[in-house]
Amino acid sequence: MILKLLENKRLTIGLLVVFMLIYPFLVGNSNYFMTLFVITCIYAITSMSLNLLIGYGGQISVGHAGFLTVGGYSVAILSSTVGLPFFLALPLAGIMTGSIGLLIGLPAVRLKGHFLAVATLGFGLSIPQIVLNWDGLTGGYSGLAVTKPLMFGSDFSLFYVFVVITVIITWLIQNIVKSSLGRAFIAIRDSEVAAQAIGINISFYKTTMFVISSFFTGIAGGIYGYWVGFVSPNDFIITNSFLVLAMIVVGGLASIPGSIIGAVLFSVIPHFTDSYIGITNIVIGIAVVLIILFKPDGIVSLFKMNKQKLVKPAGKGELLVQGGEKENANI
Amino acid sequence: MQIIVSGLIFGCIYGLAALGLVLIYKTTDLVNFAQGEMAMVTTFVSFTFLSQFEMGYTTSFLLALLFAAVFGAIVHQGIMKRLQSAPPLNQLVVTLGLFMVFNGLAGLIWGHKPAGYPQAIKGDSIKMGSVFFTPNEIFVMGITLTLMLIFFVIFRYTKVGLAMRASAQDIKASQLMGIKVTNVFTATWAVGAILGGVAGMMTAPITFLDTHMMFDVLIMAFAAAVLGGFLSLPGAVVGGLIIGVFENLIAFYLSPELKLVYTFLLIIIVLYIRPQGIFGGTQSVKKV
Amino acid sequence: MLTFNDITVQFGGLTAVNSLSFEVPKGQIYSIIGPNGAGKTTVFNCISRFYTPSKGSILFNGEDLIKYKPHQIINKGIARSFQNVELFTKMTVMENLLTGLHPLLKKNIFPIALNLPSVKRMEKDARDQAYEVMDLLNITDLANEKVSNLSFGFQKMVDIGRAMIVNPQLILLDEPVAGMNPIETEKISELILRLKNELGYTVLLIEHDMSLVMKVSDAVTVMNFGKKISEGTPAEVQNDPVVIEAYLGEVETHVAAK
Known part of the structure; x- marks a missing residue:
């Protein structure tokens, strides 16, 4: 019944928006719960960006937390060291992270599967090390403070700004994956040969995917910096990259709602398990294993199944051949 | 010279772990991210034998390897078997999930405090030419080379190896030929876990025993496997040696903090020039 | 229109095409x-x-x-279809054809991300074009079917349709x-x-x-x-x-x- 109701897109989105608007009041303006919500937004943006790259484009990245770190430090440097205002610093952080994404994307274009995985893994591992050792710019171990924007006096209004930004980014990414650009990404994932034959420049679009994905992830990192007011080298390490990867597979590959579901799930689990040391990893790990064993297409497939039954035209059985679906991403 | 030699020692450990990764990948087409954590658990088990039950090193070592074999087999039979035909990304993420479970469980059981772990062979350093070796280092090198040779021979020249190679190429055809593919895969997981366990027990004396000790080794093993082309057993070991030496040279001459960064830079450069790795065959052009 | 001039293709020692004109x-x-x-x-x-042939030239309209x-x-x-069908299997028939239109569509990211009216219009025109091709192939009723669900014969049709759509x-x-x-x-x-x-x-x-x-x-x-x-x-x-x-x-x- 609830599943049926959630299929109504407008209703679901409307409910979500109302929930986000009243959330601070629900939790009594508690700083802890507002932070939990913002962290969820950050992971939602990151997992949508990663899903664009992996789920839609078929290009693996196991180092996406590196882009979060770059975004966070960009905001710190731009706001504190350079002194730029919020509305300049945040998009600039995205652009700076996007440029790093371009640098990573250029060699990554030549690599496939495990080779790409190890290259991006190296990136994710290296960023914290570089940040740690580039004292002059990053403050090394001690991290950097982020100047909070004065125009929104309290965390309360900042919360709404970030919610609005998250909603806008969701809309932008949704538009991109539904467009000719998104189709080019999927085409590359499904058949590079056919993609080239219909005029898709593979290297260009692979690089573009990396740039778009890292741009939005950089913004997410920037949101983190502004919300916490402080960035340090170990905020986002390689295990965070793994976590985002788990989010998109568990939520659902090539699905924006799936990315969000995964992000919510894995951001909220630690809230319930944190009081027992070491349990968080076990619970998340078991959740990952179980969901993939029993719902290989992710949680989002729970919703889609009912839908497909409705869409399938009746009486066309003889034309339809049950074909095995091709593998998703070339990893 | 001394730097190169100690690099080779680390390289041997990376090579061993990489050998386990490549063996599993070559046969079952799956990258096992939980490999390092399984090795860590095995090492803890051997430590329990050593300290709680006060057994000798050799007994503990062998019992731990037995445990590793069973452990690997259970993981395959219980979980990975069901994912044989799942998309590769799903398989990878499941091994990441297992990684987190094993890490959390080990922390619960053995705690998070690092402990000292004995070397296989104690004794004073021996001087050969201008280089000092400890007997333990010689043991590490010896065991790596032996294991590599053994697996190379098994894979190449025995019936079991043939079954493994056949299953890797075509599951259906192998089944039709009477090979019990699932059993072959389970055995491969057992062997992979043993190799990881050996690497773990070689690592522990150098890094101390704790739940995170195998993480760096796994990363480097992964890198070594990729450098070697991901399909070549000798390639994995050679990749491990190259990375071990390179890492040590960077740590000594440039910056110990950034050795990881430089190592990955090296790998990315190598892969940019040869996208299929050093020992990888020529890239196949897809036929249309 | 298309001229093969003395084309030779070799793979290693194997000559796959030998001085073909x-x-x-x-x-x-x-x-x-x-x-x-x-x-x-x-x-x-x-x-x-x-x-890339090891020898010879391929002229198309003199180039x-x-x-x-x-x-x-x-x-x-020049468009082509494939022997074993190289469709984008998780897409619908419609999406496959739309992807075939790639060279003719604008791909500027900013209007796309903002879903401006110009993009919506372009997308609608593209759909109309796709329907024309499906009409020609008699597969209009399959527009929203995933291609992996189609029989091989229909997949071939879609493959040809995807090549045709760019005219x-x-x-x-x-x-x-x-x-x-x-x-x-x-x-x-x-x-x-x-x-x-x-x-x-x-x-x-x-x-x-x-x-x-x-x-x-x-x-x-x-x-x-x-x-x-x-x-x-x-x-x-x-x-x-x-x-x-x-x-x-x-x-x-x-x-x-x-």
């Missing part, structure tokens, strides 16, 4: 036939620029194609009726003739099915072991003793076996 005149259906492994698909892969990359070929007016000057068809039943074959041969007569395409065809080749072709080149062994009208080729010896014998057994 032929010319496809504008507005004709030109077929290449030959036994398996004769190098026919290699010819297509040279035109698509997946392979050498060798200097272009695979994704640039379609902008020259190419030359269309390369790689064994369009392989694996099809006689009724489907009949439909495809009608379609190929319509491509020539109604849409004015030039067609370069690789095919095993001799009845189709003989029915639709204006000219035929016969290949064996990478070499051209005969060329001419279907009737001429059919009666060429060299061809009969090298190829038709095999085909007869092939047909008999069916």
